[in-house]
Amino acid sequence: MNKLIDFRTEPAAYRHWKLEFDGPVAHLIMDVDANAGLFDGYELKLNSYDLGVDIELYDAVQRLRFEHPEVGAVIFRSGKENVFCAGANIRMLGKAAHGHKVNFCKFTNETRLSIEDATENSGQTYLCAIRGTAAGGGYELAVTAAHIMLIDDRKSSVSLPELPLLAVLPGTGGLTRVTDKRKVRRDLADVFCTTEEGVRGKRAVQWRLVDEVIPPSAWTEKVASRALEFAEKSDRPRDATGISLHRLEREITETAVAYRHVRVELERDKRRATITIAGPADPVPASADAAQALGANFWPLAMARELDDAILHLRLNEPELGLLVFRTEGDGNAVLAHDDFLAAHQTHWLMREITHYLKRTLKRVDVTSRSIVALIEPGSCFAGTLAELAFAADRAVMFAGKRTGDNRAAAAIMLGAANFGAYPMGNGLTRLQTRFLGEPETLAKAETHKAEPLDAEASAELGLVTATFDETDWNDEIRIMLEERASFSPDSLTGLEANLRFAGPETMETRIFGRLTAWQNWIFQRPNAVGEDGALKRYGSGQQPVYDRNRV
């Protein structure tokens, strides 16, 4: 599985999903092409999915938000007669490398959370209309919807059969959404998750697994009217026109991935990628309409799309680059001006979308299992939104003073309103709130310094950076730090970062990435699941799996 995985797609190229529009209601129809798997060696039968199916889903969810301001409700449904969705493809899981499985699940989780984000923050509510079986990942997808409807035809059902069938977990949010979102009673959840055939009809409502069951005679009409109800509550502008998310341009070479505002340098011998983000080159538009006219070329959106793609590309295609170094270049005031512009126009649907997309992209950075270092140097623009990258980093190191022969001013961090609320992490707190959990007074103090250029001394004093070095020490200190980081065991760094990055409160989101994912990763290593005689390998072979019976 080492062909290049490309996250860029568009509806005309979809193999697995169809989008249909009916005024304020969109239909997102899953109709997986069994022969169009991302890799060879498996068929995507029964609407089962692999990463390729999820890449299209992610694209569709993004386009619904940006290209369809008129859509207030989205119905998930199946394009096949007897199955809603059979979940992740088992033969694919059985063959995939551990790292691919984990990153596939992570991306799936992020997409599912973005569906909930659209419902919660963007006036675009997802419903799920289940006809046929929704099994495993199929039910995990359904449960991202705000409202689940199940046809009462004596055969359609919901189930999480991963444990009895495959000896793994409903690990892409399933268990967490059953307990935290649907609040299913724990002993019923236990029965549900250990019963292959699942639950159907009224019992599915009684157990809180779905919101309503509908007789077949009323199905089509009821699904349509329910979707309209949700759409009518939406605050999205019905008469607005969307923007087009054009295909991202990028150039990939052996040593770099270059976009317009984002450039990734790959140093494989040093096991690191340096991501340099250019600040805005243009002034802020005159109005929200002028910004909309720029469409996907408007700097905050263009930058977010490029950074999003770069992170995904590195995760799936460059697994040995364990260290991401963030750099920025440009004018901090221009970044803050764009932040302020977005903040001032949050009543405009597109500006709101862009802000939430920036939020989601920064969250994608947070859960990326690579060590992250921000280098804050002369010429950089770690201000407002871009300063979040320094606060997302495991360490941020700042250059004190100027470089000999460099006319540019000393590096400065600039805080803006965006650092104090616009971009909550998965734990519901801002990165600065999380950073200063033990010192709320330092947080309050930082807020009094908004829009000031904070040099190395001031930034260190305010606790915004990990260390500062002047020209005498910078090169050696940075080299040693990056070399040392790259020398550690990748697995232990993954575990360390997953624990240190999310202090403070837990949410459904942090529980999915922290608790559920960690257990699934553990199980994905265990011979009972992935060994030659394990359940994932033996599924469908007619042979029963053989289990080591020791409990740990």
Added chain:
Amino acid sequence: MNKLIDFRTEPAAYRHWKLEFDGPVAHLIMDVDANAGLFDGYELKLNSYDLGVDIELYDAVQRLRFEHPEVGAVIFRSGKENVFCAGANIRMLGKAAHGHKVNFCKFTNETRLSIEDATENSGQTYLCAIRGTAAGGGYELAVTAAHIMLIDDRKSSVSLPELPLLAVLPGTGGLTRVTDKRKVRRDLADVFCTTEEGVRGKRAVQWRLVDEVIPPSAWTEKVASRALEFAEKSDRPRDATGISLHRLEREITETAVAYRHVRVELERDKRRATITIAGPADPVPASADAAQALGANFWPLAMARELDDAILHLRLNEPELGLLVFRTEGDGNAVLAHDDFLAAHQTHWLMREITHYLKRTLKRVDVTSRSIVALIEPGSCFAGTLAELAFAADRAVMFAGKRTGDNRAAAAIMLGAANFGAYPMGNGLTRLQTRFLGEPETLAKAETHKAEPLDAEASAELGLVTATFDETDWNDEIRIMLEERASFSPDSLTGLEANLRFAGPETMETRIFGRLTAWQNWIFQRPNAVGEDGALKRYGSGQQPVYDRNRV
């Protein structure tokens, strides 16, 4: 490593710890006997520890609470000159089976939480006086204390070198206490956890890693005076006399472990253990003093000690028994009477201790990675405290009606005040609150039925049991359920249960068992740590570990 592990010990038998008493202050002195490891093949140098050291620590913490009401503060310190504690023994970890490592860490975590429980709920505050290095598990132990003092002698330090040295995590609470309890800034925590040599002197205070540093000249005096300060704030009765925790009597045979109130039947072919708990045979004592006169024979305490020992025995010595079946026998009213007695005398130090011990024992059940089923049958006494076992179970199944030829009344659950507050789980909620997260009205309704015998129909109606069967179906249904459970992959059950048992809020405690432990378990499987060329195996060999550089 398959000799019988016995959790019973007493101070006269300690090899690794010393207890000294100075009025209201106790000294708990770690002085590990390098040649007294629990297994062969390693030396416990530098106050490093294995499960045997922790068994003594657990015993000491328990005895301090029950045998020493006069002690208001406990000082952790080292009996060796240049080292406080070097953490878990690395050669032991390198040789131990996965299951032993995981259960060792779990028990260590429980003991550390019990230290914090003593500080928080029992007026017995732990301080830590660090002279020498507190490395890895040594610092993880220190950070359980409410107050950490570090001598400023230019060599004593605190460190978490697991990641750089061993490619594993500070996985017994270290990372979580650094972020959640000490609230260390995340980038400083990152530096701290990747720096072998650790932090000393004033920086350790600035980084929030310790509470104060003390010059050597003032060390002894300052430690003593600080401990006295904490002891003086204690509400424990200085003039009371403790009770003696006599050695638990038990008889182990091939098929059973028998205590006085608790009997464990082992059915290895069915992979299950049935734990039957007998309710109180005696009426409640006339007064708290009369209860104290019964000492460790007072039913609630005697039962808790036996259940505690039984669970630990099963975890470490019977790893293939994946299913625990809880049964009870006796009079539910007698259980409720004992609950009410304890509740009425919470101002008595010993009654308070017993209640907290019951709480901790029930928590030990919660985090035991075995499937748990409660069978509620005629003659049982699932009432109050013992009903908590049914709510701790993954499933509770109830017999409806009477058995032919059995004169005993139909089974009944009885709720009492103890079910509504006395025994919070690790998530801070009661088991019933957690159970009814989605239906708070059901919780309120249950509370109106306290002290009523609730038969199968009423219990099902109130959502207290998973299923009910009458005599016609009981035997077959139970047999099928237990056989099916025992047929599933143990690992996936462990992951499932770890997710379903702790819905609702997260606390430092749930994060330790859910998030940190899961990541550590994952890393404990990875070749980078435990492979032949991994860091745990190669440590001390002079050979560098070889890492697979792929990030997952």
